[in-house]
């Protein structure tokens with residue numbers, strides 16, 4: 001069992017002036033692939049370094065495999081870490097790079113050979129063992145760094161932006177490859193990235209961080225479909241979730257959201273009151289655009305048309321608010337024209353405009 005349990009961890013820098021982690025609690029289950037996701041400076045690396053024992057939290061406890069490791073040095077924690085600059089030694093062959101930790105432990109040659117071969121096999125670099133890092137592609141070098149960690153048979157694998165040094169295409173390939181390889185290895189993994197696509201595509205679960213705190217922990221589809229806050233909805237997705245502010249209006253004994261004079265047909269959260277302000281969240285792909293006027297569709301003025309190959313991305317203006325809408329490539333439209341938007345009712349999410357928090361359940365206040 002190598003579950004990681006982080007309990008109420010606080011970490012300060014600069015003599016207490018910077019709180020890099022604020023009461024962070026998180027459980028990563030045995031063999032789970034957990035992604036820490038968030039913008040630059042939100043505390044991802046600091047949290048990873050606390051798990052590794054490279055930083056000591058001022059408050060809180062960290063358990064690995066049920067053992068309290070908070071006061072233990074890194075070498076006692078049975079972890080392996082792969083960094084952004086996956087520093088492989090240029091003067092050592094791939095074999096000796098992978099063998100490095102075992103040599104430090106003065107393991108017998110036969111054992112080193114067998115374990116290096118195993119780890120290289122898992123990372124599919126067994127044919128490159130005699131090469132030097134300069135003779136490998138970026139993706140292969142990155143696999144050497146992972147193999148070097150795995151060869152130590154860690155309970156926990158910690159990875160800090162391991163793909164960020166690769167160019168875009170290689171990164172795409174390496175992402176899928178790494179995901180497949182790590183699925184086979186099944187080590188408890190914590191993976192830091194600020195790339196939301198990487199997080200969505202790789203993680204069993206994602207812990208989203210904002211300003212030193214974890215604000216949502218969920219499966220990728222859940223984080224994408226049900227962001228817990230304005231911040232999460234605005235950070236995840238390309239383009240990010242659209243947000244429209246409106247006022248609740250009483251109509252025929254029910255409620256509607258009035259968006260710049262246009263009532264929106266959607267289930268509002270329970271217990272809303274007339275006059276209350278709400279933020280509506282909807283993703284670009286959940287809005288249907290039409291050139292034909294219809295009574296229940298929201299008119300919008302087209303600002304920008306971007307053909308992206310697989311679809312068109314429109315920036316349109318609803319009232320005063322610009323939003324993104326995704327349509328088919330053959331949708332014939334030009335800037336300054338008016339189009340009519342229908343929002344998929346099941347895909348509408350509601351947020352409190354003051355706190356930014358999503359309302360949990362939708363109620364029975366749908367406009368008849």
Ligand code: ATP
Nearest residue numbers: 013014018020039040041042043044045046047194
């Ligand atoms: P990035 O994606 O840019 O690497 P991050 O989410 O990993 O960012 P951290 O590196 O964990 O963020 O930093 C969190 C906060 O703590 C930042 O405000 C950073 O400036 C601060 N910080 C991190 N390390 C130190 C340090 N050694 N001394 C002082 N402040 C630090």
